[in-house]
Amino acid sequence: MRFLASTLDRTIECGCGLSHHVATRQIFVGAGALARLPRLLADLGLSGRGLIIGDENTLAAAGTRLGTLLATAGRSSERLCLTPGAGSSRIRCDLRTLRKTQTCLKGNFQWAIAVGSGSIGDLVRISATRVGIPYIAVVTAPSNAGILSPEAEMLDRDNIPQQVAGLTPAAGVIADIELFRAAPPELIRAGVGDAISCAVSPLEWQLNRLLCAEPYCERAGRLVRTEFKNFLEAAAVPQDSPEFLGALTRILLTSGCATQLVGRNNPATGGEHAFGRAAETIAHQRGREPLPHGLNVAAGSWVLAESYRRLFRPRRRHTTGTYNPGRLEQLASGWKNFHLDAGQTLQEKADRLRNAEAGLEQLFAPAFRRAVSHLEEQYQTLRKLYRRFELPHRPEDLGLSPEDSAFLLEHASALTGRLSLLDLIPGMIRPA
Ligand SMILES: [Zn+2]
Ligand SMILES: [Zn+2]
Incomplete structure (x- = not known):
């Protein structure tokens, strides 16, 4: 116990x-x-x-x-x-x-x-x-x-x-x-949504390690990966069984423990959490009560998981572009309409993007590909969990209008100063 x-x-x-x-x-x-x-x-x-x-x-x-x-x-x-x-x-x-x-x-x-x-x-x-x-x-x-x-x-x-x-x-x-x-089943559903962020947050951490020399701890990374694997294995048992509820509780606790280990939430949060916070901010500003944290994050995790999978599909070729400071200005001015000052996080991101530019090719080296391949192995189980718990996949599933959904996809990554794959796809990595 x-x-x-x-x-x-x-x-x-x-x-x-x-x-x-x-x-x-x-x-x-x-x-x-x-x-x-x-x-x-x-x-x-x-x-x-x-x-x-x-x-x-x-x-x-x-x-x-x-x-x-x-x-x-x-x-x-x-x-x-x-x-x-x-x-x-x-x-x-x-x-x-x-x-x-x-x-x-x-x-x-x-x-x-x-x-x-x-x-x-x-x-x-x-x-x-x-x-x-x-x-x-x-x-x-x-x-x-x-x-x-x-x-x-x-x-x-x-x-x-x-x-x-x-x-x-x-x-x-x-x-x-x-x-x-x-x-209430709604709370457990939100918990599953938040737990699923562990499918992509370790990748986002490794991305920052690789391209921005962010401190990385293998012990904390392994702790989260192992417990997440246990959680996915329990996904086949009934959702009200002690086995499933125990496994869900353990992965939720483990991601917090990894955060305490390294003193920052890097092991457990990446662009999917920025996405969740962005959805929450938009809902507040539209005068609506946002969905629970885990559901907003689930949509962010799906968007990121699909982005990683698309990028690393076998035989897919990419060219790498350059960092465009104008895009960050667009992001900042977009958030101003929602009364949010993203200036400070975007300043940090600008530094990271400049650093990332030189090493972008490393993303396609075997080490990072291997990390992403875990996501491919987990994909079918993740899909089943999304279906079973009716988790949101897209911004539209969060009750946002088509305009706000498009805004969210485009601007979410501005809410973290760290690098996310969401930053690289629009400008710095393109299909060849
Ligand atoms: Zn969370
Ligand atoms: Zn360590």
Whole structure:
């Protein structure tokens, strides 16, 4: 039931030249894992009063059992039930809810429990870091890969999603698969969508390693690849079985663990996440509630997977072009219409594109081809997962108009300063 035990709570002097440290100390995944909570609190050395933070649904799913477990163990705790803002059906990590969570935590509690993942995890991660107390994540649905992340996404005052980095991740995690049976299928669908980003994010990382000398860690890369393979193998079993839910939870946790290992989200996010954030931003600006993170990311993963496959089809020949600074200006001015200033990320991207220009041919060398060939092997299973979970493939599937869909395809990569295959195809790589 302990998961990732050989990687947690230790400093690893790694072959990549970095000294890795994962801040999360214990993870339990499995049926009945919730019962481990009192022991986990003791192992983590947490004393004093705790605040259990969730929403109506997650507290209904796990709150009563948590309360009983804590009371039986003689632990003092209170509950904070968060409510969605006006005009929204979901809890958002916005300024209003952050202020509320922080005010409640400050000075009153020595530890917290985030009940739920997604926005609740983001809210508690930011608030607990700011207040300076540890927290435990109790997962009520495997809905996204942010559970172990040292980063979070919050909405700024203009409702634009912003990444917050350098946060203290959960000290411990409990993912009780029995709780997942009551989870809305929609959340599991989003989790599958987010997990699928691991089909393309390792390629995007290797692309940046190859063309921009971005630091790369084989240990973190292998961790994600291996667990993703396990997840795809479990794709054949029924989706409500403990095997499938366990495998889904493990890949979502692993991508966060890899992020902690290297201190950046490079192993787990690439252009597909920029695509997801772009779709979310467009929806906000059009006054619509965006789809869950995992679904936006699923569409981005499909677009990227198809781009990689097209590029590396056998006998396909390509010419390489040059970096065109004018295109980046077009991207920046396009996003201005959505009140988003992409200037800083595009500055970083411009540097990377200039560096990439000289080495572009390396993309077609055997080493990178081999990395892409894994995607080819996984393709049929991925297709089945998209069909079974009705995951979005294209921008139009995200409810965007034809104009916004075209804009998204063209401009999504501007939301990351790193290189993505999405940057290279429009100008620097062309079919011969
Ligand atoms: Zn994600
Ligand atoms: Zn390493």
